Amino acid sequence: MANTAPRTLYQKIWDAHVVERRDDGTCLIYIDRHLVHEVTSPQAFEALRLAGRKVRRPDLTLAVPDHNLPTTARRDGEGHRIPIKDAQSAQQLAALERNAPEFGIRYIGDADREQGIVHVVGPEQGFSLPGATIVCGDSHTACHGGLGALAFGIGTSEVEHVLATQTLLLKQSKTMEVRVEGELAPGVSAKDVVLHITGVLGAAGGTGYVIEYTGSAIRSLSIEGRLTVSNMAIEHGARAGLIAPDEKTFAYVKGRPYAPKGEEWDKAVAWWASLATDPGATYDKVVVIDAAAIAPSVTWGTSPEDVVAITGVVPSPDSFADASKRDAAQKSLDYMGLVPGQRLDSVEVQNVFIGSCTNSRIEDLRAAAAVLKGRKKADTVKWAIVVPGSGLVKAQAEAEGLDRIFIEAGLEWREPGCSACLGMNPDKVPAGERCASTSNRNFVGRQGPGARTHLVSPAMAAAAAVTGHLTDVRELV
Amino acid sequence: MEPVKEISGRAYPFGQKNVDTDVIIPSHWLKTITREGLGKGAFETLRQNPDNLFDSDEFKGSPILVAGDNFGCGSSREHAAWALLDMGIHAVIAPSFSDIFSGNAFKNGILTVVLPQEAIDRLVEVAKTDPIDIDLEAQTVTTPFQDRFTFEIDPFRKHCLMHGLDEVGLTLERGDAISGFEAEVRADRPFLAHGVDLAASA
The missing domain is CATH 3.30.499.10 (Aconitase, domain 3)
Incomplete structure (x- = not known):
């Protein structure tokens, strides 16, 4: 493939994941990481079971319950599970606890120290990596784009498709650059930035686009702040948000449990550092926001x-x-x-x-x-x-x-x-x-x-x- | 999946903009582990009003929904598509759809038709009193009053819908290509080639 023309971050990640390209432009895209939670997966596992299908890459899949769990104590003084009162919540949680081992998937349990919200757990465990394609049956999957991953939410049929094939059939999205230039005023956080962006673009402003957030105000954010911004890409309609990985990103990922190590780490950093949008690459749409104009928002x-x-x-x-x-x-x-x-x-x-x-x-x-x-x-x-x-x-x-x-x-x-x-x-x-x-x-x-x-x-x-x-x-x- | 060729009948003249998935199916309905029975929860909040469109004698059971911009925005819950299907809706016509919703709809055999706002305004008017016809083969929406709107649809999606094809089955046939790609990744980007070592983390 000739890759001499300047490319965006999105284009580079996309190109690196094309298994097959069809004449109509639809691509079979390889998925590097799949996060699974209890709400959008039961029907997918059930469909696999009915069709006698296996999970193609259990090692690229991580399951953790989050939506239904009560936030009160989960074990009594003797370490026994405290029953969940809502029978339907309990049933859904039980389904994941059963499905994950049945299909050979690593399952983080309700009382494990690593348990948490799937979009917090992925980056925290080093399971979510820059440059990776990451999916989850949850629209806030765009969150992982804060690391420079192409991450997006999928429906249950797509969860089934990824479980069975480790791929998705996708058409390339349009690209939008949302550039936030300048210095954020004191008291203004990453959340205010993304609320402000959503106000400017509208709830459907990013529909059909993958947004790359750029500019000095975005670069100045910590990785956690960047995860907050990218998390809400879907709230302005974009299926995925992206922020170019940089030294801060590498420092954040390094040493996490599933992060690359040794020689692989060096290879990884070299590749991640090459992903930033090339000078001269163009976006389908550019929106420029003055960081100084952003106030604490509501x-x-x-x-x-x-x-x-x-x-x-x-x-x-x-x-x-x-x-x-x-x-x-x-x-x-x-x-x-x-x-x-x-x-x-x-x-x-x-x-x-x-x-x-x-x-x-x-x-x-x-x-x-x-x-x-x-x-x-x-x-x-x-x-x-x-x-x-x-x-x-x-x-x-x-x-x-x-x-x-x-x-x-x-x-x-x-x-x-x-x-x-x-x-x-x-x-x-x-x-x-x-x-x-x-x-x-x-x-x-x-x-x-x-x-x-x-x-x-x-x-x-x-x-x-x-x-x-x-x-x-x-x-x- | 049942093949989809033509959908005709009464249409809900809904017209609302930014209809989010919490409106289509509130979160307390997401606790199911099957796909059936969600029609009861569809548009639950709106249906608390006794004069609502969805339970009216005239419209109840209509196969088509006419809506405003950004239909299905919000969460990735496929339950939204399952709920519409369970209440008998097989096509939604709107000026735009959220990307995730239109994917979910397609995978469940629900046709999403994108038409400009002027066409939507006209169809909402017509739907109040008369049926609408959607012909997927011809890619047209027509009314008994000689209105004829043509729409675009992805050729692959059209093909799958018209033949009721199972996408997972189609992709599994590409197993060799996927294996080939995995071998390339192991060579070029080994750090992405392996994720969780189950034996090590057990």
């Missing part, structure tokens, strides 16, 4: 595109040019119980959720703890939980004393899992109540029927816990 509506700065007000539906958006905005405001012109920092919250695959890594917990240290949550905040992304994050936080800060501030310190991001486990926000949430979706009913979600950064969630209303965290530091 959502007011029921689509992740409904973003404003915390210093702003709830917009009027009439302010939207598009008729269907006006209609949607009015429905959002009715659901959210907000009125146009209302200041966002006056909106009271009864619940705070710090966690999810977007914001449950150690740096997220440090940012929240920095705000909560020596403070107490407001009495009007009835429920405030901190859910670490994995058992290893939990252990690290405890070693740093962060758990004490949360508990002394009146927040609950929980076991790892997806939790109140989507409430498949018992962690739900009551109907009609608000939640300042570090998760990724503010859809109607996402955190529980009738629940009202405001997406924010970990520091902003902590600030809301302290004051009892959405708050500009810069006032507390």
Whole structure:
């Protein structure tokens, strides 16, 4: 293949994974890493079983339960499993626990130290690598793009396809560069960056594209910050997000359990370093964002595109040019119980959720703890939980004393899992109540029927816990 | 899978934009380990309104859904496609679909038809009173009022849909090519060639 023309990061990873190319442009793409959780896999394993098919590469597959697990204790004092009350959750978890060994797949159990949210576990274990193709039956798989991996969510039929063949039939996406140039202001985090991008692009702005996030503000982010940005690529419609791997990335990956070692490590770094977009390569679309214009951000509506700065007000539906958006905005405001012109920092919250695959890594917990240290949550905040992304994050936080800060501030310190991001486990926000949430979706009913979600950064969630209303965290530091 | 050639009948004149997968099937319905029975949970929140479109005598059981931009955005849950199928929907017409949803729909034999907003506006009007016809072979959507909209579809998807082909089975036939690729990776990028050593991690 002639590879002399300048190529983008996406193009290079794509080219390195083409098994076969058809005349119509569809390619059979090899998948390097497959993460499996309990929600989107039972029907895939069942289909394999019915057809008498095997998993082609169990060694490239890693299974871990996350969505349904309660975030309360999972073992009693004697080490016995505490039964899960919801029979359907228990059944789904049991199915993965049964399917993984049956098909020869490494299974991280519910009480293992390594257990956690699949998108936290992958990078943490060194299973997710730069330049790799990574899939999972979960739309936030784009997360791993923060390492420079081509990672995207797939449906259950595709899970079955990857299990059986280690490939997917795909058409190449268009490419978009989202360049965030400049310096981020103090108090502005990776979450604010990605909320802002989603506000600019809209919930469908990236549909059909793979987005590469570039620019000095993106490069300045830590790897965990980059994972946060890429995590929400799907919230502006892009199936995958990418950030070019650099020295920070290599340092992050090095020494992790499944990361390459010895001679292979040197080969890996050499290849990863060659993946950056070539000078002169072009994208199908370029969007430039001024980093200095990004404020701590918050959502007011029921689509992740409904973003404003915390210093702003709830917009009027009439302010939207598009008729269907006006209609949607009015429905959002009715659901959210907000009125146009209302200041966002006056909106009271009864619940705070710090966690999810977007914001449950150690740096997220440090940012929240920095705000909560020596403070107490407001009495009007009835429920405030901190859910670490994995058992290893939990252990690290405890070693740093962060758990004490949360508990002394009146927040609950929980076991790892997806939790109140989507409430498949018992962690739900009551109907009609608000939640300042570090998760990724503010859809109607996402955190529980009738629940009202405001997406924010970990520091902003902590600030809301302290004051009892959405708050500009810069006032507390 | 059942071959898909023509889908005709009444269509839900839904028209909404950014219909996310939590709207199509809320997360508490995702706890199943089978594909059946999810129709009961489809559009559950909207169906709490007694006057909703989906339970109305006139539209209940319609095989076509006409929707707005970005249909199926949000999660990767294939349950969204299974729920639509279980409530009898075999085609969705919209100006755009989320990438993951359209893939999931295709793999379950649901036809996703992309038409411009003007066509959607017209079809929503027609659907209120009359049936719609989708001809996959001809790639057209027509109404009893001489409206005729043509749509694009990926030729491979069209072929699979029209013949009810199983994609996993098709790819398994390419086993030698996949093995060949794996050998190349072992030589060129050995660090990607092996992941979890089950014996070592046990």
